Amino acid sequence: MRGGIPICFPQFGNCGSLEQHGFARNKVWAIDDNPQLHPPNDSHGKSFIDLLLKPSEDDLKCWPHSFEFRLRVSLATSGYLTMTSRVRNVNGKPFSFSFAYHTYFLVSDISEVRIEGLETLDYLDNLFERKRFTEQGDAITFESEVSRLYLSSPNVIAVLDHEKKRTYVIRKEGLPDVFVWNPWEKKSKSMVDFGDEEYKQMLCVDGAAIEKPITLKPGEEWTGRLQLSVVPSSFCSEHLDL
Numbered sequence: 001m002r003g004g005i006p007i008c009f010p011q012f013g014n015c016g017s018l019e020q021h022g023f024a025r026n027k028v029w030a031i032d033d034n035p036q037l038h039p040p041n042d043s044h045g046k047s048f049i050d051l052l053l054k055p056s057e058d059d060l061k062c063w064p065h066s067f068e069f070r071l072r073v074s075l076a077t078s079g080y081l082t083m084t085s086r087v088r089n090v091n092g093k094p095f096s097f098s099f100a101y102h103t104y105f106l107v108s109d110i111s112e113v114r115i116e117g118l119e120t121l122d123y124l125d126n127l128f129e130r131k132r133f134t135e136q137g138d139a140i141t142f143e144s145e146v147s148r149l150y151l152s153s154p155n156v157i158a159v160l161d162h163e164k165k166r167t168y169v170i171r172k173e174g175l176p177d178v179f180v181w182n183p184w185e186k187k188s189k190s191m192v193d194f195g196d197e198e199y200k201q202m203l204c205v206d207g208a209a210i211e212k213p214i215t216l217k218p219g220e221e222w223t224g225r226l227q228l229s230v231v232p233s234s235f236c237s238e239h240l241d242l
């Protein structure tokens with residue numbers, strides 16, 4: 001069974017020497033008692049938690065860069081879920097990393113889903129050795145495996161679920177790329193923690209910074225924010241500035 005929003009850091013996929021998608025998603029994070037920085041009004045009308053990840057001795061052996069990763073997860077009474085990641089270099093030297101919110105959306109039927117906001121963009125296709133293509137069609141629809149990194153994407157993307165008549169709205173900041181993934185039938189069967197038919201009810205659409213890794217000098221900090229909301233499909237594109 002899969003779901004949620006695994007944090008891919010400091011590596012996305014297998015593009016590097018670390019475990020797939022980096023180590024952050026497999027760690028127990030601490031509660032951050034000193035979250036600093038968030039503007040005081042950021043907590044208004046919201047429930048939130050501040051989490052902190054620092055590298056362990058073992059992490060430093062395979063990725064020798066000291067960092068502090070602060071994550072605020074907040075849920076507003078309006079239903080907005082916001083995740084704010086801040087990565088600070090507390091190292092003596094610069095380092096670079098990739099990042100993604102590997103967001104699993106529950107959908108009624110993948111064949112009835114489309115993504116708006118990515119049309120006409122260039123993408124790197126993982127199914128063709130990361131070759132670069134340009135999206136030609138209208139909205140993105142699904143009829144086979146998809147594993148693509150869309151580049152220089154707009155900050156608002158919509159995932160429309162035709163059958164449920166609802167739209168997931170993804171707003172992002174500091175995250176230029178969007179990774180889109182559905183394993184479809186064959187790959188689903190090869191994944192031990194994924195049911196053979198589960199690809200029909202899921203879609204990953206990740207706000208990400210992958211193509212151009214983020215580089216931080218000593219003392220610098222990076223922020224990447226993702227905000228998710230759900231609206232009825234009747235409220236759509238024209239309201240979202242897509």
Ligand SMILES: O=P(O)(O)OC[C@H]1O[C@@H](O)[C@H](O)[C@@H](O)[C@@H]1O
Pocket residue numbers: 013020021126147179181
């Ligand atoms: O199985 P994982 O490590 O959670 O990753 C899920 C998927 O993540 C996607 O980003 C990759 O393109 C897939 O190849 C991978 O299967």
